[in-house]
Every structure is written in structure tokens, then in C-alpha cells.
Amino acid sequence: MTIQKTQHDDVPSMSIGSRLRSASHSLRPQRAGVVYALVLLVLILVITTVAIGQPAYLSSINISNILGQVAPDAILAVFMTVVLISGNFDLSVASVAALSAAIALETIDKIGTVPAILLALAVGAVVGVANAILVQKVGVNAFIVTLGAMTAVRGVVLIVLNGESVTAKSQALVTIDDVVLGIPFWVGALVGIGLIAIAVFRFRQARRSTALPLDGFFVALIIAGILMLIVSFAAPDLLTQPLPVWIMVFVTVAVSLGLRFLVPGRKLYAVGSNPEAARLSGINVNFYKMAPFVLSGIAAAAVGLVYAGRFNSVDPNALTGTELTVIAAAILGGTSLFGGAGYVGKSVLGTVILFTLSNGFNMLNLGSNYQYVVQGVVLIAASAVYTVASRSRNRRKLADSAPTPAPTAALGSE
Amino acid sequence: MVVVPPSTLAIRNITKTYPGGTQALRGVSLSLRAGIVHGLVGANGAGKSTLIKIIAGAERPTTGELVWLGRSTDWRRPADAQSAGVAVVHQQSPVVPALSVLENVYLGNETTGLWKPQDRISEFAALCERVAFEIDPHTIVAELSVGDRQMVSILRALAQNPALILLDEPTASISPAERAGVLGAARSLAAAGVAVVFVSHFLNEVMQICDEVSVLRDGQLVDEFDRDGMSVERMVAGIVGSRLHAVEAVKPTHDIGEVVLDVRELQSTGMNSPVSLQVRRGEIVGIAGLLGSGRTSLLKAIFGADHRVGGEVVVNGHPLSASPQAGVAGGLALVPEDRMSQGLIGDWEIWRNTSLADSRELSRRFRILDVARERLLASRARRELGIVAPSIDTLVKDLSGGNAQKVVFAKWIYKTHHVLLLDEPTAGVDVAGKADLIKLIRDLAERGIGILVVLSEFEELLSLVDRVVVLRHGAIETEFSADAVSVADLTASVGGLA
Numbered sequence: 001m002t003i004q005k006t007q008h009d010d011v012p013s014m015s016i017g018s019r020l021r022s023a024s025h026s027l028r029p030q031r032a033g034v035v036y037a038l039v040l041l042v043l044i045l046v047i048t049t050v051a052i053g054q055p056a057y058l059s060s061i062n063i064s065n066i067l068g069q070v071a072p073d074a075i076l077a078v079f080m081t082v083v084l085i086s087g088n089f090d091l092s093v094a095s096v097a098a099l100s101a102a103i104a105l106e107t108i109d110k111i112g113t114v115p116a117i118l119l120a121l122a123v124g125a126v127v128g129v130a131n132a133i134l135v136q137k138v139g140v141n142a143f144i145v146t147l148g149a150m151t152a153v154r155g156v157v158l159i160v161l162n163g164e165s166v167t168a169k170s171q172a173l174v175t176i177d178d179v180v181l182g183i184p185f186w187v188g189a190l191v192g193i194g195l196i197a198i199a200v201f202r203f204r205q206a207r208r209s210t211a212l213p214l215d216g217f218f219v220a221l222i223i224a225g226i227l228m229l230i231v232s233f234a235a236p237d238l239l240t241q242p243l244p245v246w247i248m249v250f251v252t253v254a255v256s257l258g259l260r261f262l263v264p265g266r267k268l269y270a271v272g273s274n275p276e277a278a279r280l281s282g283i284n285v286n287f288y289k290m291a292p293f294v295l296s297g298i299a300a301a302a303v304g305l306v307y308a309g310r311f312n313s314v315d316p317n318a319l320t321g322t323e324l325t326v327i328a329a330a331i332l333g334g335t336s337l338f339g340g341a342g343y344v345g346k347s348v349l350g351t352v353i354l355f356t357l358s359n360g361f362n363m364l365n366l367g368s369n370y371q372y373v374v375q376g377v378v379l380i381a382a383s384a385v386y387t388v389a390s391r392s393r394n395r396r397k398l399a400d401s402a403p404t405p406a407p408t409a410a411l412g413s414e
Numbered sequence: 415m416v417v418v419p420p421s422t423l424a425i426r427n428i429t430k431t432y433p434g435g436t437q438a439l440r441g442v443s444l445s446l447r448a449g450i451v452h453g454l455v456g457a458n459g460a461g462k463s464t465l466i467k468i469i470a471g472a473e474r475p476t477t478g479e480l481v482w483l484g485r486s487t488d489w490r491r492p493a494d495a496q497s498a499g500v501a502v503v504h505q506q507s508p509v510v511p512a513l514s515v516l517e518n519v520y521l522g523n524e525t526t527g528l529w530k531p532q533d534r535i536s537e538f539a540a541l542c543e544r545v546a547f548e549i550d551p552h553t554i555v556a557e558l559s560v561g562d563r564q565m566v567s568i569l570r571a572l573a574q575n576p577a578l579i580l581l582d583e584p585t586a587s588i589s590p591a592e593r594a595g596v597l598g599a600a601r602s603l604a605a606a607g608v609a610v611v612f613v614s615h616f617l618n619e620v621m622q623i624c625d626e627v628s629v630l631r632d633g634q635l636v637d638e639f640d641r642d643g644m645s646v647e648r649m650v651a652g653i654v655g656s657r658l659h660a661v662e663a664v665k666p667t668h669d670i671g672e673v674v675l676d677v678r679e680l681q682s683t684g685m686n687s688p689v690s691l692q693v694r695r696g697e698i699v700g701i702a703g704l705l706g707s708g709r710t711s712l713l714k715a716i717f718g719a720d721h722r723v724g725g726e727v728v729v730n731g732h733p734l735s736a737s738p739q740a741g742v743a744g745g746l747a748l749v750p751e752d753r754m755s756q757g758l759i760g761d762w763e764i765w766r767n768t769s770l771a772d773s774r775e776l777s778r779r780f781r782i783l784d785v786a787r788e789r790l791l792a793s794r795a796r797r798e799l800g801i802v803a804p805s806i807d808t809l810v811k812d813l814s815g816g817n818a819q820k821v822v823f824a825k826w827i828y829k830t831h832h833v834l835l836l837d838e839p840t841a842g843v844d845v846a847g848k849a850d851l852i853k854l855i856r857d858l859a860e861r862g863i864g865i866l867v868v869l870s871e872f873e874e875l876l877s878l879v880d881r882v883v884v885l886r887h888g889a890i891e892t893e894f895s896a897d898a899v900s901v902a903d904l905t906a907s908v909g910g911l912a
Binding site: 210211212213261262263264265266270273274276277278279280281282283284340341 | 761770771
């Protein structure tokens with residue numbers, strides 16, 4: 001027993017195979033399902049468009065088009081994921097975004113750009129704080145609180161707009177959506193090389209048996225690095241995108257890294273997994289349950305500003321139903337509705353899937369009537385795949401143990 | 415030699431290797447015979463539960479053979495074993511609370527689609543007679559005590575008319591008074607010609623009812639004996655092996671320093687009368703009290719987990735405000751009663767759990783997690799506390815009770831703290847694990863930590879602590895030096911008899 005243990009601890013290097021094996025766990029369907037779904041969907045669309053003689057589906061223009069549409073909802077999905085990880089739920093985001101847009105457009109000509117933007121963001125924060133207090137301090141169920149907030153805030157939108165749409169004279173908000181920023185292809189290439197270099201570094205680090213086993217983060221680094229290289233050399237015009245797309249990229253990367261590498265990220269997952277154990281370990285559970293609502297409120301307000309800039313006009317029913325798209329995206333990305341599990345990057349991919357679906361319907365002239373049916377079916381199918389895949393894995397684990405041959409071999413291997 | 419009856423179930427040289435490489439069983443052979451109560455004992459992690467699962471058909475052995483009534487079998491699922499004639503009663507067997515006793519006993523065993531209770535009453539009476547148990551078949555199960563529910567589970571197993579009945583810790587969650595009924599039932603079943611397997615941590619019960627005993631340790635059968643060779647000492651020796659000395663070691667004398675925890679007139683939402691007590695550095699103070707005497711509430715109030723109504727908690731000279739955060743920051747640590755729901759995150763690895771209470775100190779500047787340091791700490795804890803797990807990346811929910819409890823301790827002891835509050839630290843932990851934990855608690859006191867511990871087993875409590883505080887109805891009744899009080903006196907005092 002002791003001999004085995006010292007052997008285990010002192011082994012200086014893990015074999016390349018065992019490192020790759022632990023990294024490959026993240027490629028299982030219940031982990032990386034959202035990636036496979038996206039690849040499959042894009043493949044179908046590429047083949048179909050070629051078959052019926054439409055313009056190439058993966059053209060830079062079409063990809064940019066999709067990214068532009070995805071950006072606002074993807075930002076919402078990032079923060080929705082944060083709320084879901086904390087073990088809560090926020091249905092009010094779309095109403096808050098609409099209210100933010102309405103307030104900004106109503107006031108921008110009167111009080112100036114910066115005050116209007118700050119006011120809109122403050123309103124988002126206030127709704128977030130109200131949600132947080134009602135859920136965490138008063139103890140009302142998050143579904144009910146935010147369903148109420150969704151309805152009530154939509155009511156405020158109607159009051160603010162007096163039932164009519166509003167258009168601002170100031171073009172300041174339009175620039176948010178219109179500004180286009182590009183990076184030279186060599187910067188993109190360097191970023192790609194950098195990502196792969198970090199991956200290689202981590203791979204070398206993982207040879208120590210005491211190091212953290214390689215996981216999905218390692219795989220994501222490699223895939224992101226390769227994609228950056230391909231884009232930089234094959235389609236450098238994709239490196240020029242409007243501001244909202246860059247915001248989406250920044251928010252996704254920043255929140256992902258924060259959740260993984262910072263103490264508050266770890267604590268957020270702890271609070272979502274087991275609030276009582278977290279509380280009795282001295283973690284400020286109230287803070288980690290409440291802060292996500294406030295963040296979500298502010299982010300929703302910011303997305304409202306992007307939306308306001310897109311049309312420089314907003315009508316009372318703007319963004320209706322977006323909260324469901326955003327939650328659907330998070331679920332497609334494998335986020336747990338019970339808290340403690342989820343990755344913002346996968347939720348963004350979930351958003352991309354939903355928009356690729358509707359974009360594909362337009363490209364193929366299939367009529368938008370079927371769109372919701374397909375989105376609904378995809379959502380349920382995704383959840384079913386996650387559930388069944390993890391269940392059958394457990395079963396396989398049991399079955400595997402039956403036909404193992406000589407027990408001495410197994411003794412020596414571990 | 416008398417004629418040995420043929421085996422109902424013969425287990426021949428069974429091994430079990432899990433996909434992760436864990437060898438749960440390394441060649442076990444057993445013979446379970448009709449009319450015999452066969453005791454199966456062993457520490458958590460010794461392979462007992464794997465063996466039980468194999469007998470119940472829930473798992474298949476890796477190698478080896480099961481011979482049922484003379485024929486080799488290969489049960490693939492519990493239903494196979496059940497239809498062959500194996501019935502299982504677990505520690506807390508599921509019963510349907512909304513149904514009557516009679517309905518529960520015949521649940522899933524109705525012969526016709528139409529349920530006619532009157533046809534089953536006489537059958538039911540016969541079952542009850544076999545185990546010498548009396549109950550109104552029409553009582554709703556929700557109204558029964560835990561012990562009576564356990565009897566319903568046994569009746570239900572019996573209704574399948576099994577040739578072998580497996581009792582897996584059937585008395586663990588029921589009161590001592592009700593245990594007699596369950597034990598009697600096991601004996602009468604054997605007398606009626608059923609092969610009975612009795613699995614228990616309570617060695618006195620094993621002594622009382624078993625005809626033969628098998629001791630498992632590290633996946634192997636280390637000792638077997640029948641009534642003639644049976645003794646508690648022999649069982650304990652088999653179960654713990656060389657670790658026995660740790661339990662028997664005399665209480666070390668240690669230096670007791672200045673007051674480190676001073677509780678003054680503390681009142682909380684869970685505790686209505688004010689409580690005052692002091693714990694010194696290096697001192698182990700026990701809290702003795704019956705269930706509902708406010709033991710857990712007192713610890714929670716000190717830690718700040720319950721809302722404080724009045725009074726003060728002073729640690730190391732600093733008064734603490736009433737919240738777990740303030741408690742942890744001030745040097746308090748709590749090992750809660752229910753480790754899985756209050757102490758650990760089951761879905762997380764060992765290493766993320768051991769740094770749960772300490773993620774700020776275990777991080778770099780700008781609150782960046784220092785994973786390498788966290789993992790070093792977990793490896794150290796695994797080595798020093800003897801946490802038995804394939805690696806520090808093992809999920810905590812896959813650990814046995816004793817090992818999970820060691821992870822809860824590891825969460826606190828590598829962090830600066832002055833007072834450790836322990837709520838039933840050894841509950842659900844096997845003999846060997848208990849020995850480790852008790853040694854650990856003593857070592858911590860040695861290092862100058864003040865320890866306040868709630869323990870229901872008074873013998874264990876008295877062997878551990880320096881001083882006992884008796885709690886009754888949420889108030890401190892009296893206090894004893896551990897050397898000056900016997901288990902009997904303490905029991906009497908706790909129950910209000912002295």
C-alpha cells in the first residue's frame with residue numbers, strides 16, 4: 001500500500017498518452033456536444049447551399065452577418081450563464097434591455113449622450129439589485145421574481161414609450177453599433193501562435209503526476225489557436241468586425257478566464273453546487289448569489305444600448321422573447337439549471353447555433369414559420385443527448401468492469 | 415462433526431476490479447447456508463458493499479463464480495437475483511409512506527390486477543408470525559417509527575419467500591429498543607430455514623445473533639470463525655489490522671493554555687436560554703446531551719451560522735460578529751454533522767474541497783487561484799491524514815464516510831485557526847477510520863487548538879475529552895472532568911436522572 005503510494009507520488013512524468021487521454025474526456029458528447037452540433041449544422045448548411053447552387057455559406061460576409069446578429073444575445077447568454085451557475089435564474093433580461101434602450105433614446109436628446117447611457121445602465125443595475133434582494137434576502141423563488149420583473153419592466157417600457165416607438169435625433173448610439181475595428185492579419189496570426197504556445201506549455205507542465213490533469217481548457221486553446229491561424233491567413237477580412245462583436249469576444253474571454261482562474265469564480269461555482277457547505281466554509285453566499293443578478297441587469301442594459309444603436313429607434317415590443325433564446329442558448333451549451341455547472345464559452349456557441357439555424361432558414365428560403373419548431377426541437381434534443389450520454393457512460397462504467405481479464409494486470413497498472 | 419447443510423449460495427474465489435483500477439475484492443470465497451445467520455463485518459472500503467452488491471445481483475464479479483443451490487449462476491441485474499430467491503433489506507429500505515403496511519409488503523408482488531386486501535391478511539399474519547412481530551396491517555406507513563418501517567421492509571423481503579435474505583446494516587438508523595425486534599427477526603428467519611447474511615458495524619449485535627462471522631479487510635477474507643471462536647476482540651483485530659493500537663492508546667497528557675474560546679451568555683434563534691462556556695488552548699471539551707438538547711444549535715450559534723439574539727463569542731481575545739465568514743476569519747472552524755450536505759461539495763475533486771475554506775490564502779495577487787499550491791496541499795492532506803483514494807482528483811462523493819470526513823478536516827487544519835467545533839465527527843465512520851480521526855483530534859489539541867466536540871457515543875467521548883459539559887433543553891446543566899465521571903453517570907446526568 002505504502003509502496004504503491006510513494007510510487008504514485010514520485011513518478012516524475014505522466015506519459016503523453018495518459019495526458020492526451022485525460023484531455024480527451026472533454027471531447028465526450030455530454031461535454032462537447034454543443035461543438036459537434038455546431039459543426040454538424042454548418043456542414044449541413046454548406047452542403048445544402050452548394051447542392052442547390054446558392055452562394056457559399058461559409059463566406060466572410062455571411063459569417064460576419066451571423067456574428068453581428070449573435071453578439072447582443074451572446075453577451076446576455078454569458079451573464080445568464082453566470083446567474084445559472086450561481087443556482088438562480090433571470091427571466092427579466094430582455095425587458096431590462098428594452099427599457100434601457102427606451103430610456104436612452106428618450107433622454108439622449110435632452111440630457112446628452114453620457115448621462116443617458118449612465119442612466120440606462122443604472123436602471124439595469126436597479127432592476128438587478130431588486131431581483132437579488134427579493135430572491136436572496138426575502139427568499140422568493142427566482143423564477144417567480146424574475147418572471148414578475150420581466151412583466152413589470154415591460155410595463156414600464158410601455159409607460160416610458162407611451163405605447164409608441166421612439167427615435168432619437170442624436171446619432172451617438174448608432175456609432176456603438178457602427179464602429180468597425182480590425183486587427184492586421186499578422187496580429188491575428190500571432191494570437192493564434194500564442195494560444196497554441198500556451199497549450200504546448202500546459203501540455204509540458206502536465207507531465208508531472210501532481211499537476212492538474214489536462215481538460216477542456218487545453219483543447220479549447222488548441223482549437224482557438226488553429227482557428228485564429230486559419231482565419232488570419234485564409235480570411236483576414238473576418239478580423240475586421242463591428243464593436244459589438246469585439247465586445248462579445250472580450251466579455252466571453254474575460255468572464256471565462258475569471259470563472260476559471262480567479263477566487264471569486266471558484267466561489268461562484270461552490271455557492272451554486274452546495275450553498276450550505278459554501279456558507280459553513282466561510283464563503284459570503286449572499287454576495288455570490290446576489291452579484292450575478294446585478295451583473296446580469298447591467299449587462300442587459302448595455303445590450304439594450306447596442307440594440308438602440310442598431311436602429312436608433314425602439315418600439316414597445318422590442319426584444320420580446322429574447323430571454324428565452326438566451327436561456328435556451330445556455331442550456332444548449334450544457335449549463336445546469338440546478339447551479340454549480342456551466343461554461344460561458346459553450347453558452348456563446350449555443351447562441352451561435354440558434355442564430356445559424358435561423359440564418360440557414362433564410363438562406364435556404366425555408367420560411368421562418370418553421371424556425372421556432374426547429375429551435376424547440378433542437379433544444380430538447382440537446383438536453384436529451386446530454387442526459388442520455390452521461391447516463392449511458394455511467395452504465396458503461398459498470399459493464400466495463402465485467403470482462404476485465406487477469407486481476408494481476410490491473411493491480412500493476414494503477 | 416454434524417452434517418453440514420448444502421450451501422444456498424456458494425461464492426467461489428470472487429474478484430472485482432473497477433474500471434479505474436480499484437480492486438474491491440481480491441479472491442473471496444464464502445458459503446452461505448440455510449438456517450445459518452452469517453455475519454459479514456469489515457471497515458468502510460474493505461469490499462463489504464461490493465460483495466453485497468454482487469450477492470444482490472447489482473454488480474457482476476470480474477472473476478470467480480457464484481453457485482446458487484448447486485448451480486453456477488450469472489446474475490446480470492438485481493431482478494435476476496430476486497427471482498432466484500435473494501431478498502435484500504437495506505439500512506433505509508424505501509417504503510411508500512402514503513400506503514398501508516399491507517400494501518407496502520405486497521407492493522410489486524400483487525398476483526392479480528385487482529387488489530383484494532382481505533385475501534392477503536392471513537398470508538400477512540403468517541409472515542408476522544415468522545418474525546414474531548405484531549402490527550396492524552392497515553396502518554399507514556408514514557405513521558410508523560423508523561424501526562417499524564424497517565420491520566415492514568423485512569416483511570416485504572419475506573413476502574417474496576426468499577431462500578437467502580441479506581440484511582445490510584438493518585439496525586443502523588433505528589433506536590436501541592427497536593433493534594431487538596430486528597435482531598429477533600433475523601434469528602427466527604434462520605430458524606425457519608432461510609440463509610441469512612447479516613452486515614453490521616455493531617459488533618455486539620453480530621456477537622448476539624450470528625452463527626458464523628467472516629471478516630473482510632482490503633478486499634480479502636482475513637478471518638472466519640463460528641460461535642466457538644467468536645469474540646469482539648477477534649473481530650476488531652480482523653477489521654482494523656495493525657491500526658488497533660491507535661484506539662487503545664492511553665489518553666496523552668498535554669498542556670492546557672489560556673482561554674481561546676469564550677462564549678458569554680450566547681443566545682440564538684436555535685437556542686433560547688443563554689449559554690456560557692470557555693475552552694482553553696489544547697483543551698478538548700465535550701458536549702453531552704440527548705437528541706434535541708441543542709448540541710448542534712450551540713455549535714452553530716458559536717460559529718455564527720444561526721442568527722444571534724444576544725451574547726458574545728470571543729476568540730483569542732477578539733469578539734466576533736455573528737456570521738460564518740466572521741467566524742472563519744476569526745479562527746473558528748466547523749466540522750458539521752452531515753458532511754455531505756454541509757461540509758463538502760460532492761461533485762468536486764478532493765483538491766478543490768480541501769481548499770474550499772481557504773481559497774483566499776491559497777491564491778496569488780489579484781486573487782488569482784494558485785492551483786499548484788492547492789494541489790500540493792491536497793496531496794499533503796491525503797498523505798498525512800491517510801485519505802484512501804486513487805488520487806486527489808477523485809470526486810469526494812465517491813469516498814467512504816471516514817475518508818470524506820478526513821477531507822472535511824483537511825479543509826480546516828492547514829489554515830490558521832484557534833478553535834475547532836466538531837459535530838459528531840465519527841458518525842458513520844468505520845472502526846479504523848474512527849481511530850484515525852481520534853488520533854487526529856488529539857494531535858490538533860496537542861498543537862494548541864481548542865476543541866469543542868459533540869459526540870453521542872459517551873464511551874468514545876470520555877476517552878477523547880478533558881472535560882464534559884452536559885446540555886439539557888438548550889441549557890448547560892452541569893460539567894464533569896472526564897476522569898471523574900463514568901459512562902453510566904454521564905448517561906444518567908444527560909437523561910436528567912442525576
